[in-house]
Amino acid sequence: MGFFDKLKAGLAKTKDAFVERINDLFRAFVEVDEDMMDELEEILITADVGVEATEMILDELRDRIAVNYITDPRVAREELFAIMRSMIGEGAPIAEEKGKMTVILVIGVNGVGKTTSIAKIANVMKKKRKKVVLAAADTFRAAAIDQLEVWADRVGVEIIRHTEGSDPAAVVFDAAAAAKKREADVLIIDTAGRLHNKKNLMAELAKINRVIERELPDAVRETLLVLDATTGQNALIQAKEFKNAAEITGLVLTKLDGTAKGGIVISIKQMLGIPVKFIGVGEKMDDLEEFDARDFVSALFE
Numbered sequence: 001m002g003f004f005d006k007l008k009a010g011l012a013k014t015k016d017a018f019v020e021r022i023n024d025l026f027r028a029f030v031e032v033d034e035d036m037m038d039e040l041e042e043i044l045i046t047a048d049v050g051v052e053a054t055e056m057i058l059d060e061l062r063d064r065i066a067v068n069y070i071t072d073p074r075v076a077r078e079e080l081f082a083i084m085r086s087m088i089g090e091g092a093p094i095a096e097e098k099g100k101m102t103v104i105l106v107i108g109v110n111g112v113g114k115t116t117s118i119a120k121i122a123n124v125m126k127k128k129r130k131k132v133v134l135a136a137a138d139t140f141r142a143a144a145i146d147q148l149e150v151w152a153d154r155v156g157v158e159i160i161r162h163t164e165g166s167d168p169a170a171v172v173f174d175a176a177a178a179a180k181k182r183e184a185d186v187l188i189i190d191t192a193g194r195l196h197n198k199k200n201l202m203a204e205l206a207k208i209n210r211v212i213e214r215e216l217p218d219a220v221r222e223t224l225l226v227l228d229a230t231t232g233q234n235a236l237i238q239a240k241e242f243k244n245a246a247e248i249t250g251l252v253l254t255k256l257d258g259t260a261k262g263g264i265v266i267s268i269k270q271m272l273g274i275p276v277k278f279i280g281v282g283e284k285m286d287d288l289e290e291f292d293a294r295d296f297v298s299a300l301f302e
């Protein structure tokens with residue numbers, strides 16, 4: 001099964017609960033009216049598009065309906081989908097520059113899917129014939145280190161690890177040295193999600209960033225925030241907190257297969273001003289790919 005089919009299967013729940021409901025709604029009305037708009041609002045909110053984004057979508061739709069004298073619900077529906085498509089925007093590839101290493105720092109709270117996503121990203125990079133090194137800088141639990149190691153073996157990439165409780169910045173230091181020595185193309189750094197307050201988080205990320213800047217001054221940098229799509233609007237709140245602590249360059253949205261409320265994908269870029277770079281639609285190695293907005297839109301709306 002290709003990724004597009006996986007994407008379609010993964011988005012099936014969201015599609016049923018969201019797009020199909022919209023289709024039913026626009027079929028049920030003969031003419032566009034306020035009742036229809038009210039029901040549309042409810043569908044968008046239920047799918048976790050978010051209150052603010054829902055208002056933006058509805059305002060834009062009302063404008064288009066007024067300007068173009070739209071009365072046919074089917075025409076209005078096409079306008080609605082066009083608005084959502086433009087909100088999703090374009091995906092953004094992982095930054096890379098010829099002859100330079102890309103360092104990807106992966107952050108996010110516990111359980112969102114950081115470690116799994118790192119394995120999957122490593123797999124994507126490896127398929128592009130890039131040499132990948134992983135850094136197990138979530139040193140809080142031994143199990144977290146072991147988990148990354150299992151994945152590293154499965155994908156077939158090198159991992160730099162220390163023991164439980166060691167300094168994450170020291171792991172990054174060693175990983176940077178190893179990546180330089182092996183002339184790696186990509187270094188991906190796993191981090192702990194346990195950092196319960198902003199001050200801790202900022203201090204730890206700053207320390208890691210200083211090591212990267214010192215050891216790999218020419219590297220191209222990415223800081224990816226991983227968000228669990230099943231947590232809906234909570235993911236947005238998490239993102240706003242992390243945004244205050246780090247310069248996030250991209251989002252990884254995981255577990256889209258596990259939710260009927262995938263509406264967050266439509267609004268998240270608009271709400272945060274950060275592009276989605278990867279989406280995860282399952283637990284296996286091949287269940288993540290670089291976010292292709294066009295594929296995503298056709299998997300969801302067509």
Ligand code: GDP
Binds near residue numbers: 110112115117255257
């Ligand atoms: P971390 O604590 O952020 O490192 O999260 P993990 O990578 O350990 O993942 C937590 C759980 O989420 C694991 O059971 C993963 O298999 C699961 N998971 C991660 N990504 C996805 C996804 O895209 N879909 C599904 N269904 N499960 C996922």
Ligand code: MG
Binds near residue numbers: 114115144190
């Ligand atoms: Mg982890």
